[in-house]
Amino acid sequence: MKTIFKTFIVLLSFTTTIACNANSKKKEQNLVLTETKIETKSKSKKPEIKVALLLDTSNSMDGLIDQAKAQLWEIVNELSYAKCKAQNPNLKIALYEYGNDNLNAEEGYLRQVLAFSDDLDEISKSLFSLTTNGGNEYCGKVIQTALNQLNWDDKKDDLKFIFIAGNEPYTQGKVNYKDASKLAHQKDVTVNTIYCGDYDQGISSYWKDGADLTHGNYMAINHNKATVHVASPYDDKILELNEKLNNTYVAYGKKGKAKMELQSEQDSNAMGYNKANAVSRTVSKSTRLYKNSSWDLVDAEQEEDFSYDNLKESQLPEELKGKSKTEIRSYVEKKRKERETLQKSISYLNEKRKGYIAKQSKDSDNALENAMLKAIKSQANKKNYKWE
Template sequence: MKILQKLGLLLLPTCLFWGGTGLSLVSAQGVKITIETGSNTTATVTSSDAKEPFTGQRPAVDVTILLDTSNSMDGLINQARNQLWNIVQEFAKAKKSGKTPLLRVSIFEYGNSRLPASEDYIRQVVPLTDDLDKVSEALFALSTSGGDEYCGSVITEAIKRLDWSSEPNAYKAIFIAGNEPFDQGPVDYRSACKKAIGDGVVVNTIHCGNYDQGVRGKWQEGAKLAEGKFLNINQDEKVVHIKTPHDKIIIELNAELNKTYLWYGSKSKRQSYATNQAMQDSNAGRGLSSRAAIKSSSLYRNVGRDLVDTYLEDASVVQELKDEELPEELRGLSVQERMSRIEEMAKRRAEIKQQLAEASKKRDAFALEQQRAAQPAAPGAITLGDAFSDAISEQLQESGFEVGE
């Protein structure tokens, strides 16, 4: 026991194994201690990386955004809408074992008086999904109304309701933004935050307003309890989109990219997918270049909706679909002919994505130069996107991801 105390391992969870030569203890952190029998008792410590190597198809990233939609939060909602694609770009920089993650995003709203008081003014807007157009659509459908903001309740519901990844070392995080005290409501925020981190979900708190007020309102303590970051933003700060000479070609390439999607399913579903993609392009407004950059990456995927993405993951879908579930251009064709058309479209899409990625890289470089040459931002001019960026890179690396520029 004294040996373990000297090694600082007394409090580690351990498993004990008795062998012919002594006692071995293996901690949950991957540290092995062997105590040999005999006159000279020794302890051997073998450390292994706590981050197990990823061996699956795509490493998991699950992110849930909890937005206060009470009366004073119109600015916050607008920032979320305008900066969604910039936030997603932070994840596009990450890889694990050379593989881009499968990003799923969920949205909850809380503190809105239109929501039932019996449910603590909480609503799950979107479950964890890789359909980023659905996330964007949901953000643009939000509206604010006065209410009571219960942070402990909404964190608890997010942990309970969502199908969080069970992959070892997945990056799982909650980002909760609001401006009222963190300790309001019937659910103790401390137990909610401890439950979250106990399930491997980090909680980052984003207080809209004065830093000291956020500390007094327990936003900092909530983040500490769940091993997240405490951040402050000005929810009314206007989001600035830098215009560049590369935007025109990016917009043109995005339009060409949209022509490569082969939506399938019932007629209403096909129309819905196509309409929503075009609508979210429109909603992106001056941020369309950021959205187009994401559409050129593997984070933007439409498996189960688009035949190209689905075929590349599971070619058998071509044989399983009924003729009426196919897009018009694939009807009346043999299975082999369908596959050839899909492969041609996949090749065309890959070419456009490559051009789009190159144009986006040039755009980012130009925008960065413009930012460096501009006047420094005023103190406190921090937006929701800035807060996400501040936390994501560091936390992804802690979850075993490599994060590039």
């Protein structure tokens, strides 16, 4: 995309800047090297929905990035209802950005922002960290890179998707998109293409062909369309419960304090769009997909390999230091019960909220959200996934 871009889900991690070559015409710029994040392999035997979002971050894509930020939580909420053989699948999202002049030319103007992660706060942080700048968009290269870098596994019940969004010809770059499609097919990954612009123009620039080669969906959206948010009479109460929900987290270990601050920061980012978006995030926080066992004792206690015997005094929050194991267990159990009660209340209010919105909004076509969910559900049906 020469001048425009807004897209969905490229996960941002820590960026590494390098000075440009002295002979380069862009030696004043900082080029960001691709940084591959090492993924933590899932301990769960549950099936997984894996979604890699490849977003063009060239100049004209600001609208799409806004859609991604505004619609992330509704997408997560809908995926929380998925069922596979009576099991609730886990969700992992990876993010890449491509087509940005600030990215390293030798790497193909692309960067892994975040490897597959089930940390929804980190995913949100990554999206809100994205910026746009003009550049070269190499679709085949970024698809090939995501396929090679990410851990896709080979579990037969997993759903594995790439969503790539952009508005320049799909054929740009040295890596032929057909070769990238063959690699996707070998890994049982479905590539869904989202053209930001006219439907027929996307076809003529080979975005549809790119999807067809892996039996994916081709979609064209208006990436500059504002997200439709409908206020409901239940919003204030849900947000009030969110404040109480945050108080049930028991931060521990090296990550605890920073992660709790990140949680609050992403609450603020969601509210920065509007109240309805903050409500959607609160609903996500009440679902099974919002997991924080790496820093929250309430979630950590549910992990098979967790033991209070392995907890060190230095890892505990101030309110638990000097307490016996029995007292710590009792405190955590109290917080768990509080959380479960709050989550049930949020879920109940959200059902009423959804019913209200359905009556009020005849046209709730939020382009990116609807395009992604339509593709995921239609393709999930082939593996006997159902929605509750």
